[in-house]
Amino acid sequence: GAGVSQSPRYKVAKRGQDVALRCDPISGHVSLFWYQQALGQGPEFLTYFQNEAQLDKSGLPSDRFFAERPEGSVSTLKIQRTQQEDSAVYLCASSTGLLPYGYTFGSGTRLTVV
Amino acid sequence: AQTVTQSQPEMSVQEAETVTLSCTYDTSESDYYLFWYKQPPSRQMILVIRQEAYKQQNATENRFSVNFQKAAKSFSLKISDSQLGDAAMYFCAYRRGLGGSQGNLIFGKGTKLSVKP
Numbered sequence: 001g002a003g004v005s006q007s008p009r010y011k012v013a014k015r016g017q018d019v020a021l022r023c024d025p026i027s028g029h030v031s032l033f034w035y036q037q038a039l040g041q042g043p044e045f046l047t048y049f050q051n052e053a054q055l056d057k058s059g060l061p062s063d064r065f066f067a068e069r070p071e072g073s074v075s076t077l078k079i080q081r082t083q084q085e086d087s088a089v090y091l092c093a094s095s096t097g098l099l100p101y102g103y104t105f106g107s108g109t110r111l112t113v114v
Numbered sequence: 115a116q117t118v119t120q121s122q123p124e125m126s127v128q129e130a131e132t133v134t135l136s137c138t139y140d141t142s143e144s145d146y147y148l149f150w151y152k153q154p155p156s157r158q159m160i161l162v163i164r165q166e167a168y169k170q171q172n173a174t175e176n177r178f179s180v181n182f183q184k185a186a187k188s189f190s191l192k193i194s195d196s197q198l199g200d201a202a203m204y205f206c207a208y209r210r211g212l213g214g215s216q217g218n219l220i221f222g223k224g225t226k227l228s229v230k231p
Contacts, residue, residue, distance in 0.1 A: 033218055042118075042205050042221030043159070056218070089157055100147055100209060100217060105159035 002026075004106035006092050012112045013082045021077045021109045025094030029104075032075050034067055035091040037108070043091055049075060050097065082113045116141045118208050120222035127196045128230050134181075135191045135225050137206030145211030148182070149219070150191045153203040162204070165189065167211065193227075201229045 005024040013019050025032050030051055035043035036059075045059040051072035060067070064082075069075040079086055089108040096102060117140045127133035139148070150162040165173045165182050173180050177197075181190045193200055203224045210217040 035219075040223070042207075042223050043219070044221070045218040048218055059218075091157070091159065093159070100211065101149070101161075101164055103159075103161070103219070108157040110157075 004092055004094050004104050006090075006106035006109050008109060009107065010110050010112075012114060015083060015113055016081050017113075018078065018080045019082055019111065021079075021090050021111070023075045023077070023092030023094075023106060025073065025075070025092070026104055027073075028096070029094035030072075030097035031095045032069060033093045033103070034075070034077050035093065036061075037089040037091055039088070046077070046090075079111075082111075084113050087111055087113045116143075116146075116208050116210070116220050118206050118220055118222040120206055120225050122225045123223070124226045124228070126228045126230060127193070127200075129196055129198060131196055132192060132194045133196055133227065135193075135204055135206075135227070137189045137191070137222060139187050139189065139206070139208050141187070141208065143210060147209045147211060148180075148189045149207040149209070150178070150180070150189075151205045151207060151221075152200075153205060153224070155202075159205070163191065196229050198229050198231060201227055203227075 007022045032049040034046040037043040047067045048056040049069045064080045066078045091108040092106045093103045119138045146167045148165045151159045163175045177194045205224045206222040207219040
């Protein structure tokens with residue numbers, strides 16, 4: 001597609017529920033990043049993929065967070081047993097991997113845990 | 115660890131006037147990249163301007179320019195001839211100068227810019 005697509009745009013989850021957030025990057029983009037943006041804050045790095053390999057997951061806040069990109073294109077961020085502090089916007093960004101800039105961001109998923 | 119600080123939570127400017135948004139950062143590295151991103155209510159991060167640390171010349175993109183002071187670790191954004199469409203959250207971001215694009219971005223907390231007609 002022309003841009004990075006994220007779905008759903010909004011998600012309301014009951015505390016304890018599992019959720020899955022989808023990111024469809026620009027076709028051919030090798031690099032994919034997930035960020036978490038709490039209300040009134042800047043985005044914070046969660047994890048990075050190069051093709052299907054997850055090369056950095058140092059930003060994942062707990063073992064309840066899991067990300068995958070099995071075929072090197074679409075990525076899913078899964079959060080198990082959601083808690084109120086997980087409420088945030090989850091942004092995905094992709095790039096060609098050829099330059100240290102040129103990121104394209106999606107419009108994010110706003111997760112609200114009630 | 116690298117940090118990015120934006121000390122102005124909110125700023126306001128009159129349409130057609132000039133405004134400067136501040137950003138400071140902390141790093142022990144000499145090779146890095148700095149960015150200003152705009153985030154409108156649609157939530158999509160839009161790149162406004164970037165600066166390579168090895169370049170002494172300040173970057174300029176139409177009405178947007180930066181004042182990059184490497185020794186002071188300061189990276190301010192100047193918006194000239196402000197337009198109503200400039201109203202948004204603005205984030206300063208840092209990236210290590212690794213090869214390729216493996217490095218993630220480190221963001222400040224943002225500055226909310228309002229433009230008055």
